[in-house]
Structures are given as C-alpha cells and as structure tokens.
Amino acid sequence: MNADDLKQQLLDWTVRNSGAEQRTYLGMSSISECSLELYRRMLEPRQWTMSQHLYCYNGYLFERDLKARLAGLGLYAPGSERELVATFDARFIGHTDGALVTGEMLEIKSTHQEKLDRIVSEGRIPMANFEQVQTYMRHGNYYRAFVVYVARDSGNLHVFEMRLVLAVADRLDIKAKRILRAVDEQRPPKCECRRCKIPAAFEPME
Secondary structure, eight states: OOHHHHHHHHHHHHHHTSOOOOOSSEEGGGTTSOHHHHHHHHHSOOOOOHHHHHHHHHHHHHHHHHHHHHHHTTOBOTTOOOEEEOTTOTTEEEEOOOBBTTSOEEEEEEEOHHHHHHHHHHTSOOHHHHHHHHHHHHHHTOSEEEEEEEETTTOOEEEEEEEOOHHHHHHHHHHHHHHHHHHHHTOOOOOSSSOSOOOTTOOOOO
16 A cells, blocks of 8 residues: 555545435525525436535534534533424425534534634624524424534634524425425426526426
8 A cells, every 4th residue: 555545545435424415305404595406406416526525524523523522511412413304395304413402403514714704793694504594493393593603724613593583484495395396397496596507498487
C-alpha cells in the first residue's frame, strides 16, 4: 500500500458511509425547494458527487458530536430520533435529529462562521431551515423545537427556539400534496425558482 492507495480507501469508505441516499420519496427536509426540482428528484436518481458525499459526511459528524455533548449534559434523549410519515401520503417523509429530555424537538445544522454571523445578525434562521422544522413539528406532533447551529471552521454555536406555526405547516402540506399529485399524473408542476431548464413542450400544472 502507498499513500494514494490509503487516500482512496479512506475516500471510498467515506462515500459508502456518508449518509447520502437515493430517495424515492418526497423529503420533508427539502420541502422549501422548488416544486419542479423536487418532482424531478422523485423520478430521477440523484447523482452524488464526491464533494457532496464529503459535505454530507461532515454534517453527520457534527450532528453526532452535538448529540454527545448534549447527552453529556443530561439534556439529550438517546434514541429519540424519529422517522416522520405524513398521514395523508406515506411518500412524504422526514427524519428528526431527536429530542431533548424535556420533549422539545432538536434540529442540528452545521455551517461556517460567516453564515452563522449572518444568521445571528438577522435574528432568524434561513427560510429552508424554518420550513423544514415547521414540517417536522407538524408531523411529529411537536409544538416547540430548538435549532442548534455549529460553525465547522470555528466551533461557535448558536441556538434558536421555534414554535409551531400552523398556517405555515398547512401551506407546506398543500405544497407536498401538489407535488405528489404531479408525480402520480406525470405532469411537472410549475418552476418556482426560475432556474430550472424547462422543455419547450412543458405544460405546468395549475
């Protein structure tokens, strides 16, 4: 074995254990994204790049570390991670990071210091994270959640408290139903991001 062999074996192991998955369901964690992109993702297998595998692995690395710290404080409930399945369609699925011993849902996000500074200065979490947590709370029957941000490059932390907003959760459920209906009918929904490449024959659903 030489250095290149060792490097390749480490990378191969990381890819196999990165946590990246081929989803055939609609993920609650990504419900904030463009409906057309989510539709395509359900029908077409996602091709993960090496950098995406590494990013995913690092995310789970920080998640495990934060849980260990919280458990060391007696605050994390071990084994409290849950798979959430929408009652209206078993294809709408989410996976929580667990809960505190006091019952609040826990969501852990790793980022970098510059983005963390921006989040703290704005006093609110990014919309994609907000909508993910709202969806998790709705389908997990949580009414309060803590979102913990950790900066990968500095180790700094910040925590936001969030409560369930029913109007937001309702709106996101409606979006999920619309995407799943589009999949069933094989009719792409409207692009919401204005970045999707849409075929000339594209006929969006209303």
